[in-house]
Amino acid sequence: MAFPEQALDLRAEVQIGGLWTDITSRLRTSDPLVASYGMSAEGTSVDPSTCTLKVDNSDGALSARNPLSPWHGALGRNIPLRVTVPSGESYLALTGTSSDIASAPDHNDLDIVGDLDLRVEITGDLYNQAVTQNLIGKWDDGPNPSFLLQISTDSQLRLRWSDASAAFRSYTVTLPAALPRRVALRAHLDVDNGDDGFIARMYWAPSLAGPWTRFDSDIPGTGTTSIYSSTVPLSIAPTSQVSSTPGVPLAGRVHAAEVRNSSGVVVASPDFAAQVPGTATFTDSSGKTWTLAGAAEITDREYLFHGEMSKSPPRWVPSGKQVWVSAEAAGILRRLGQGRKALDSTLRRRIPSAPGLVAYWPMEEMTGATQAYSPVAGVAPLKITGFDFATEDTLGGSSPLPKLKNPASLSGAVPRAATNGWQVEMVYLLPTMPAAQTEILRVSVGGSTMRTAHVYASTAGIRVEARDSEGDVIQFFLYTGPNGIAAFHSRWNKLVIFVSNEGGGDVRLTAGWQDVTEIGGRSTVSTIFTGSLGYVTAVTGSWGAATEGMALGHLGVMAVAGAGATPGSVYYDGADSGYLSESALNRIVRLAAEESLPLTWEDGDGTAATAQMGPQRPATMVNLLQECADADGGILMERQDRLGLHYRDRTSLYNQAPALVLDYAARQLAPPLEPVDDDKWTRNDITVTRTAGSSGRVVIEEGPLSVLPPEEGGVGTYDDSVTLNLYTDEQPIQVAGWLAHLGTWNEARYPSVKVRLHRHPELIPAVLKMRIGDTLRILNPPAFVQPGPIDLQVRKITHTPRPRAWEVVFECLPAGPWNVAVVGVSKADTAGSVLAGPVDADDTVMTVATTRGPRWVDAATGWDFPFDVRVGGEVVRVDQITGPVQDAFARTLTPGWGTATSGQTWTTTGGSSADYSVQGA
Known part of the structure; x- marks a missing residue:
């Protein structure tokens, strides 16, 4: 990048009428654009990103109500704004929309029927996406596509192909955890492994240049295979909507790709990084012509900001010679944060979208309501008496529900369903089981010999009845199992009543009840009668003293039939508990x-x-x-x-490699670099409370930031408490321990790290890739500050670009607390170690005494060398340890480790070592 010899190619665009319009020439350079996102080092949650800019408006084009503006009627609040700079490397930008792709026509070279090798280098979101993302393939929705490479919704790399008989085949492997966002993925298919089978292999690499790391193992497929030779174009990335291979194009960037045949010959090799931005068609090194379609584009732009222009008031000087717009834009959090309306309960949100829903009454009315409305169009409110609304608020998936008085009643008319078969469901909390048989709910039915279905409960059992038009019982069954009876009351349950076709003119009527916190474990009672499924015409209830205090709600009717004793819909599941235990x-x-x-x-x-x-x-x-x-x-x-x-x-x-490395000695940081060694984040007595649950407390009683008074080596008590929406009472103590770990990390804060990119343009590519939460490393800090390197976690990034100057400010916290132990990878140190004697820069041996716990390990213990330790705040690398009484460390390279006094503590560390090593004496 030639900047700053040439002016920075900053570009500001607003979306007007669906088209991106360049307003860069209107920017007032005397008032620089400032783009910021993240949270301040003082904050606890991310703020909306912001972008402030002043835009020339001397012609009135940006005045929303100016009828002479060429954009009159198209300007308004929250029009999209994006600010970009060149990244120095081109790429193919894909939106994830089916029409936005790059493709090459079919060619004899691409009609591969034998071994296949697909490689693609992308930047994208690899893990647990909402849709399957297609990467590269000769694939369409026709009957005979050839091959396709996908990333599935469960983070798996999937190779699909259609064999010579047009049968779909596939091989799928879970992606390794924590792959970089820019990564090369590869799938190789050996159609004949010589042992009457085929083998597919999956790899990843930092780029198409490798080195390739395989992340699966040979599991031969049964029989040999082949690939259907289709006339489908080769696409990056195709769309597939057929049920067996659903997927949409990747939403992200493609840098390059390769297709190789059974001989390893490259038959397609689009290199988007080698193309000039704006190129719409090009020929790759194998002779294939690639054409972009839709909104797919080859660009080299990197984003400093993407948001919505929330304010754009016109401003001017009295003479009218200067007119401008002082624009403010913000990210989506600003608009979301303007809303004050709470989302409805999870049941209220979910049930209206249930397949086959005919009627639904949430019963979440406020105190004093005289009816219960239905959000389903055409469904009349429930007629009720004796309902004490908004008195029971213990169901996780609901707003407060009513309790029944004595007496109480309910009646709701249900519109005629288009199909026969039905299911009625509600949630309820019955405090105690009635001693005598008591009706819980009644369903009126049309189009069947059964005109009403009844569910009764008592200490003797749960009874389901089918009655005819005269009110006579056709069939019934009494459930007497003690566990099911116990499960019917004293907890929030779902009650479901439904019919299923048993064949031969028989219908099964079933009632089931299930604790809302359980998946499975439903108790059921069924009876079978001769007739048809019918449809629901009404739901009613009439209750007295035996059910006084019972809470109920979310009564729904669906036109679905069950299968045997299994209901046809489980749409209440999860939502009824408020998705309790969800991650x-x-x-x-x-x-x-x-x-x-x-x-x-x-x-x-x-x-x-x-x-x-x-x-x-x-x-x-x-x-x-x-x-x-x-x-x-x-x-x-x-x-x-x-x-x-x-x-x-x-x-x-956790344990991140630095995304940006700055060398203080090379003047890559702009002054001032000012650490803050204060108690802003000190917390050594933490109590965490689970919402509506128990608490856990962790107190740090040892160490320099412990609750010990200063005269005893601590700092005194810094207490804090937080309430979190956790699942179990075991979680608060774990969270408290983590928060106490963060609150007693003994490093200075660096609230502001400034970089002047116009003086160090070599840093631009790495800076543009920085994201909130990434690790920034400072090498060679001044010795009077602290030994290096200094690792910081970035919490906020602010760009101030000008035509020939560009400053970036990172607001940071220490990254050390996030360097954590990993089972099978990390090494535990002793419970206490000190230097046995003083050392200085001329010494060749350090002797370490173990004061508590096991002694330091040696090679015979099984640890791999080298590893890093921290002494006196300085990180050194250990190549070998000798003993047995005291552990001796000897340095072999200069410079030395400085000086240290007897009793200096040693610990293992996740940081990087200084540029020297030590070995055993």
Whole structure:
């Protein structure tokens, strides 16, 4: 990049009438554009990203109400704004839309029927995406496609192919955890392994240049295979909508790709990095002509900001010679945060979309209501008496529900369903089981010999009855199992009543009940009668003293039939408990999907096993998302390259290699570099309380930031408490331990690290890839500050680009707390070690005494050498340890490790070592 010899190619664009319009020439360079995203080092949650800019408006074109503006009627609040700079490397940008692809026509070279090798280098979201992403293939929705490489919704790399008989085949392997966002993926298919089978192999690499790492093992397929020779074009990336191979194009970047035949010859090799931005068609090195379609484009732009222009007031000087717009733009969190309406309960949100829903009454009315409305069009409110609304608020999936008085009644008319077969369901809490047989619910039926279905309960059992038009019992069954009777009361249950076709003119009537916190474990009682399935015409209930205090709600009717004693719909499941025990990441993903909110995420260990959540209660969208991040300890942030959110789970912050390395000695940091050694984040007495549950407390009683008074080596008590929406009472103590770990990390903070990219343009590529939560490393800091390197976690990034100057400020916290032990990888140190004698820069041996716990290990113990230790704040590398009474360390390279006094403590560390090593004496 020639910057700053040439002016920075900054580009600001607004989307007007669906088209991106360049307004760069209008930017007032005297008032620089400032783009910022993340959270301040003082904050606890991410703020909406912001972009401020002043835009010349002397012609009035940007005045929304100016009828002379060429964009009159197309300007308004929240029009999209994007700010980009060149990255120095071209790539193919794909939107994920089926029409936005790059393709090459079919060719004899591409009609591969034998061994196949597909390789593609991408930047994208690899893990647990909402849709399957197609990467490369000769594939369409016709009957005979050839081959396709996909990333599935469960983070698996999948090779699909159609064999010579047009039968679909596939091979799928889970991606390794924590692959970089820019990665090369490869699939090789050996159609005949010489042993009457075929073998597919999967690899990944940092780039197409390799080196390739295989992440599966040879599992031969039965019989040999082949690939159908189709006339389908080769595409990056094709769309497949047929049920057996659903998928959409990758939403991200493609840098290059290769297709190789059975001889290893490259038959297609689009290299998008080698193309000039704006290229719409080109020929690759194998002679294939590639053409872009739709919104797919070859570009080299990197985003500093992508958001919505929330304010654009016109301003001018009195003379009118200067007219401008002082624009402010923000990310999607600003708009989401403006809303104050809580999302409905999970049952209220889910049930209206149930397949076959005919009628539904939530019963979440406020105190004083005289009827219960239905959100389903054409369904009349329930007629009720004796309902004490909004008095029971213990069901996780609901807002407060009514309790029954004595007497109480309910009557709801149900519209005629288009199909026969039905299911009625509701949630209820019956405090005690009635001693005498008591009706719980009645369903009126049309189109069947059974005109009413009844469910009764008593200490003697649960009874289901089918009655005819005269009210006579056709068939019944009494369930007397003690476990099922016990499960019917004293807890929140789902009650489901449904019919199923038994064949031969017989119909099964079933009633089932199940604790809302359980998956499976339903108790059922059934009876069989001769007739037809029919349809529901009404639901009614009439209750007295035996059911006084019973809570109920979310009464729904669906036109679905069961199968035997299994209901035809399980749409209440999960939502009834408020998705209790759902992982934080899964809840964030589900909420985003329900609200059509663009979301991507990083799952550090690839398992989605983030913190388990308590019930999702009514709250605003932003608050619901943030409580997931708080429970998990991750970061909910905005995307920089598109309007949407991104979530980094806690494990994605662990043990990171630095994304940006700055050398203080090479003047890559702009002054001042000012550490803050204060008690802003000191917390050594932490209490965590589970919402509506128990608490856990952790007190740090040893160490320099412990609760010990200063005269005894601590800092005194810094207490804090937090309430989190967790699943079990075992979780608070674990979270408290982690928060205490963060709160007693003994390093200085660096709230501001400034880089002047116009003076160090070599840093631009790495800076543009930085994201919130990444690790920044400072090499060779001043000796009077602390020994290096200094690892920091980036919490906020602010860009201030000018034509010939570009400053970036990173607001940071210490990254050390996130360097954690990994089972099978990390090494435990002793419980206490000190230097046995003083050392200085001329010494060749360090002798370490173990004061508590086991002594330091040697090679015979089985540890791999070298590893790093920290002494006096300085990191040194250990090549070997000798003993047995005291452990001796000897340095072999200069410079030395400085000086240290007797009694200096030693610990293992996850940091990088200084540029020297030590070996055993």
